[in-house]
Amino acid sequence: MNRRELIANSACLALSSLLPLSTKAAEAETGWRPLFDGKSLDGLRFYQEGVGDVDKLGTVSIDKGGILHFLPPSYKGTTAPPGHISTVAEWENYHLRLDFRYGETRWPPRKLQRRNSGILYHMGPETDRLFPDCVEFQLEEGDVGDAIMVNTLGLQGPSLGGTPLWPNWIPAFPSDYQTPVRAGIYSRQWHKHTGGYERLDEWNRVDLYAFDDQAAHLVNGRIVNTIFKMLKTDASGNKVPLTRGRIALEMEWAEVMFRNVMIRPLDHKAIDRIKAQGSD
Template sequence: MKTTRRGALTRLAATGVATVALPHVASAASRAPAAAPARAAADGWQPLFNGRDMAGWTFFQDGVGQQDRDGVVDVHDGMLHLLGPRYRGPAKAGMGYLATDREYENYHLSLEYQWGTRRYEPRTLWKRDSGILYHNPTGRELLWPDSIEYQIMERNTGDALPINHRAIPAISQGGLPGWPEDLPGNTQYAPQVDAGGSLRQWIRADGSFDTLEGWNTVELIAQGDKAAHIVNGRIVTALYGLQRQDPADRSRYIPLTRGRILLQIEAAEIMFRNVKIRQL
């Protein structure tokens, strides 16, 4: 991947990041209490969002906290509707996310999203933006937490933006990222940018397959220390050698295989539905 420091900084500013394994069926190390997991279907899929309420999810909004004071989230018709017509907060809607109560590893996540028309300060003229943050460690809630972002953005859906994590981007073979194995000898981590207190990478998706009208299906395969981003049935990003900063020594990196899953709130109206997960 060819990325200059200037290009990465420009991209990080444009997305706003320079200032964001199954209810416990995927690992025995789940730490957070939660409601009983939903029953899995015969093919192994089970809902991560029940379509009725926020059971199993935690809300966080910068400057507000963990209580949805302004109606950011509206659950209706089997959807999580963020920053829609019931939002009654300020024109500058604080960034944030919805986070699973549990950590997951070795899983296949699938969900559908659709854009609404509402945009909020400071991004009324920008691309509509959201994302899935994964491999986020349980801990204090804060804006832009340590994680890997699966970018959901107009014409950039599938990009990867690790935050205080890092990854080796797969070698592209003419628009085909290597998956489930990369080409031998690829050990080069993507460049990192100091984004004011955190280190970020920007790994571009290999192609643009999202639609701006109607529903999109995005999938994430997280297996061991590798991950694949799939947009409407096409693998656009593959990551290997996932690592996180060692909490005991932030200058060191340690293997990364698990964490919470977050859905971003980023100044644009968006709807999520059919959020489901299965163990690998």
């Protein structure tokens, strides 16, 4: 092999080390697994307000490329009550990643309002209802990354130099919980995000780190919100740490699509690395 060939081969080897791994190789390397397999709703359950737990109207379709489509053009309903699909299993200590984008169609009573969806996490095992007890990673236009505590509580990470506190709570900070807003059976805290990184009418990648009693919301690779010391009310009426639950993808009167819905468990070593350096 002459000098020119040696340099060319070395350059190819160096370049190949920078190329992304195939999806399967990346999954094997990092522990990612599909939460939605792109072919069926196995391991998931459906709920739509006023319709129930059977999708009678084609509310959810699986499009080419494994895209999960809520309220697609083939939807048979004349109205579009909100709902969600949720995991049967409960999850704790994980990193969730997915891509989402809005469709064009909006439905009354929000036909003139912002398109809306969300990721619901730490849902309890109780029967599904319109707004289950959970934490919502808000996916509404203009509010992507907000955290809504539905019948739950959390301390929002203070903004430090324009970015939310992460990965460790600082004991010197006040630990008084924001007073929830109550409406009927619902009690809500609404923690607004920092920074605007969403892209309208394009695919957006969002990440959720949820471990112990804290969580971080990322939009297109940037942390926009963090929640600490999350609490729920147990069957005895006591406030206890909120650390686990089912995961759901939501629809609220607007067409929306999801793809590449992946999750990876975070073990104690991974959590320790995140607490030490902010990422795994």
